[in-house]
Amino acid sequence: MRKPSTHTSQITTEAIFGKFIQHLRAERRLSEHTLQAYQRDVSTFLQFVSEHLGKPVGLTELAALNIRNFRSYLAFRRRGQQAVSGSSLSSRSLARNLSALRTFFRYIERNWDVKNDAITLIQGPKPKKSLPKPISPKASQNLINTITNLNHPWIAARDRAVLLLMYGAGLRISEALSLQGGDHPLGDSIFITGKGKKTRLVPILPVIGKAVAAYVQLCPHILQAGAPLFRGVRGGKLGPRSLQKTMQNLRAALGLPQSTTPHALRHSFATHLLAGGGDLRTIQELLGHASLKSTQIYTDVDISGLMRVHASAHPRA
Numbered sequence: 001m002r003k004p005s006t007h008t009s010q011i012t013t014e015a016i017f018g019k020f021i022q023h024l025r026a027e028r029r030l031s032e033h034t035l036q037a038y039q040r041d042v043s044t045f046l047q048f049v050s051e052h053l054g055k056p057v058g059l060t061e062l063a064a065l066n067i068r069n070f071r072s073y074l075a076f077r078r079r080g081q082q083a084v085s086g087s088s089l090s091s092r093s094l095a096r097n098l099s100a101l102r103t104f105f106r107y108i109e110r111n112w113d114v115k116n117d118a119i120t121l122i123q124g125p126k127p128k129k130s131l132p133k134p135i136s137p138k139a140s141q142n143l144i145n146t147i148t149n150l151n152h153p154w155i156a157a158r159d160r161a162v163l164l165l166m167y168g169a170g171l172r173i174s175e176a177l178s179l180q181g182g183d184h185p186l187g188d189s190i191f192i193t194g195k196g197k198k199t200r201l202v203p204i205l206p207v208i209g210k211a212v213a214a215y216v217q218l219c220p221h222i223l224q225a226g227a228p229l230f231r232g233v234r235g236g237k238l239g240p241r242s243l244q245k246t247m248q249n250l251r252a253a254l255g256l257p258q259s260t261t262p263h264a265l266r267h268s269f270a271t272h273l274l275a276g277g278g279d280l281r282t283i284q285e286l287l288g289h290a291s292l293k294s295t296q297i298y299t300d301v302d303i304s305g306l307m308r309v310h311a312s313a314h315p316r317a
Helices: 013-028 032-053 059-064 067-085 091-112 137-149 153-169 173-177 206-218 240-254 262-275 280-287 292-300 306-313
Strands: 189-193 199-203
Touching: 013 032, 013 059, 013 091, 032 059, 032 067, 032 091, 059 091, 067 091, 137 153, 137 240, 137 262, 153 173, 153 206, 153 240, 153 262, 173 240, 173 262, 199 280, 240 262, 262 280, 262 292, 280 292
Parallel strands: none
Antiparallel strands: 189 199
């Protein structure tokens, strides 16, 4: 443990936290989704420590935290999640929590010369290897075709376009929602900047281009070149939560399992291509995976029966 100097000990936790988030946004350039997760994890931790110690928390208190304090926090997160949802926080989520805290403590060590050794000694839970849960080709088609029956025409056209970008082009939801007005018309391919600011060239099927064009024609909002392409009801940038709600409604209408999420369409894109004889390296490039190891998980997915229906059901056929 390296204690803070008299000068640095006067800095408030709120100021440190604000500078940390600014650092993540400006210098680390994390995605908005990852940034929100870090913000939530570190904020919850600081609030817990304050209540746990019964006093405001500053650099002095952070430097003095021991292994027992960190274990108490992780136990608190498990209990808190169970009280809210009835199920405990997953090992993957706890590991992410711990990763966020380690990043935070490295940041305060670099900037205020305050070191806490206990955080480096905590061993987080090892996340179980979870296999993607793809949607069958038929169910994927039914999802996209059913959208028109659930929403107003322009909203239905919007959601159909976004979901087609995920299923037919393998985009992440954040990548689809980051498209701007100037990206339309999409053409035969489009450059997408994904995780780690890695840019890839993604082929665009005619059916996807037509779906986006249909949305643009119906959208009541002005779609300027430098503004978001996909808009919410009030004209702001469309958020992932709206697509998740749409998928919930589709699940209910079609009797599909809870694993049928927007991201499952991206999994389905990869699994169906692999089932149809797609090359793993090519699929890696299409998905924007930095490592082939991330793509190889799809070889473990049960794809029996998909070969038979792939040619007729997948948009890439």
